[in-house]
Amino acid sequence: MAAPTGGEVWSYLETVEEDLHETAAQAAAEARRVARLLEGRACGVIAGTPQRRLLEDLAPFGLERIFALGRAPGPPPSVEQLGRALAAVAARRAPRLLLFAATPLGCEVAARVAARLRRGLISECVDFARDGDGLAARRSVGGGRAHATVAWCGAPPWVATVSLDALEAVRAGPGDVAEVVAEEADFGAARTELVRRWRVEPRDLDLSEARVVVGIGKPILQRPADLAIVAEVAERLGAALGGSRVVVDGGLLPRERQVGASGKWLAADVYLACGISGSSYHMMGVKAVKHLLAVNLDRGAPIFQRAELGVVGDLFEVLPELRALLAPDPAAGGSGR
C-alpha cells in the first residue's frame, strides 16, 4: 500500500476560535522531524479554512502542505465531529502517520480516529525512530520507570499522540507559507449539547490544576494572623494558595491545600514558595512546575537549588512589600488568563 519510505506525515493543528493553539507550532515541528526520519513530506491538517496570518505564523516550522477540512460556518465542531471528519479524510488520503499533541482534545481525536480506522495508536510518545522501513515510537510504561519502544505493524495511517513535555517548536528556517489543500469533510451532527461554559476562580481552583500557586511553609505557624498577607499576595497574583505538610498538619490550611508527595502534585507554570525548606517530599509535588521562585531565610535551603529566582530574606518582611507592589485583583472577573 505505502512505499517503503516516503509518504506524508500529518500533524493536527489545534485551533482555539480562529487562532492557533499553543501546541500547533510544536506539532508542526514534530511532523517535520518525523517526516525527515521517514524521508517523507511534513503536512498539517486543520479544521476550517486557515487565515493568511495563521499560515505565516506556521511558515517557519517547515510544513509543505496544510489540508484544510472545509466546514459550514457556525459553531466550531465538537471533538466527535472533528474525529469523524479527520478519519474520513485520512482514510481517503492515506498519510503514513497522523500526529497529535497530547492535549485533552488531541488525545480524544487521536483515539477516535484510530478506533474508526482500526489503526494502531501509540499515546504520549516521547520520541520516534526508524524501524527498518517502518517507524517506532518510545513511550513511558510501568508508571514511568521504563520506556518501551513500540513499532506500528499494521497498514497506515498510523496514529500517535506526542507527550507535551517532548514537544518543541523547532524552527526549520524562514520557509515559505504552506500550500493549502481544501478537503471536503463530513463533520456530521453533534450528539451532546453544550449547555453552558463557566470558570472556577483561581483561588478556588484545585492545586493540581492551578497555573500559579503560592506556597507557605512552617514559619507561618508562628504568626498565623499573617496568613492573610500570603492569601492576599496569592489573590493579587491570581494564584491558588497551598502549603507544606507542616502547615496543613498545623491546621492552618485544609488537607486539599497540601503540596507534595502525599498532597497535591502541581502542574503550575509558576510556584512561589515562601518559608518552605524544600524537603524531598515537598519537591516531589513540584516536579512539574515550570518556574519556581522562593523566599527563605536560609541561603542553604534545598528549595534554592531548584529555584529560578531565590530571595534570601524574611518572608514576613518581603511578602507585605510584594503585596503593596501588586495591584489588587488582577484576575478579578476572570480575565481569561
Place this chain on the structure above:
Amino acid sequence: MRLVVCLKQAEEAVFVRWSPPFASFTRRYADPTGLAALEHALRLAAGAAQVVALTVGPPDAERVLAKAAMMGVERAVRVWGERLAGADSLAVAMVLAAAARRLDGDLLLLGARSSDTGTEAVGAAVAELLDLPLVTRVVGIERDADGARLLVHRKLPRGERETHRVPCPAVVTIDPGGDEPRYCAPGWMRRTRRLAVETLRPEELGVADGEPRLVVLEVAPPRPRAKVGVQVAGLSLKDKLAVMRGGRKQDSAEERIIEAPAPQAARRLKAALERLLAARS
C-alpha cells in the same frame, strides 16, 4: 437504569534493575481513576439503579472487582483471553465495547486516564466503537430535569468548565482529580462474600480482532529525548547534565539567588512574576 463502570488493575514498576541479571518488581493496584468513576456511578444510582463493574484482565484482576463490591457493586464481569496480554488500547477498547453492549447499560463510565499507562484513549475509542455520545474529563453527573437525559459537567484546563446535556445511552470518562472514592459501603461483607464474578472470553463476545497493530521492540530505562532548543554544545558538563535531566540550564548562583533589603527583593520578585505571568498565554 443500568450503569456499567470499567475498572482496571493498574501496574507500576516499583523497582527495576537494568544491569544483568535483570530484575523487576511490580505493584498491582486498583486504578484510582476507575474507582472515582465507580464513586460517580454509585452516587448517580443512589440505590435505585444497578451498577455493574467490568474489567479486562487476568484472574488476579478480580481483586479490583472485590474492591468494587466493597464499595457497593452487586454484579461484576471480567473478560480475559491470552491474546489480551500486552494488548494495545484499541484492542482493550474493542473488548470493553463488546462487553458493554452485552450488558446493555444506559451509561458507561471509565476513568479518563489510568495512572499506569495513561493513554486517555480507551474511553474515546469505546464511544466511537459503540457509536455513542461521549463526554470526557467529567467531574459531575446529574439527571436533567426531564429525567431522561443527563447533565454532565466536565473539566477543561485552567479552571474552565463545561456542562453538556446528553441522551442515554452514553459514555463518560471521569477526571482523575475529583473526590475520593468511598472506602466501603454498608453491607460490604455480604456483597463481597456473595460476589460471583462472571467471566467471559473475547470470542464469546464476538470480538475477533485480527492482526496486531503494534509490536513492542524494546523496554529500556527511561531517557528524555535530546532537545535542540537548548544548545548543549557550549555548556559545561554539569550544565549538560542539568539540561538532559531537567531540560533547563542552571543559571549561575550569583544572579539567581539574591540577598537584598525587603523592598528591593520584593521588586525583583514582582518583576520576575510579571514577566512569567505575561509569558504564559
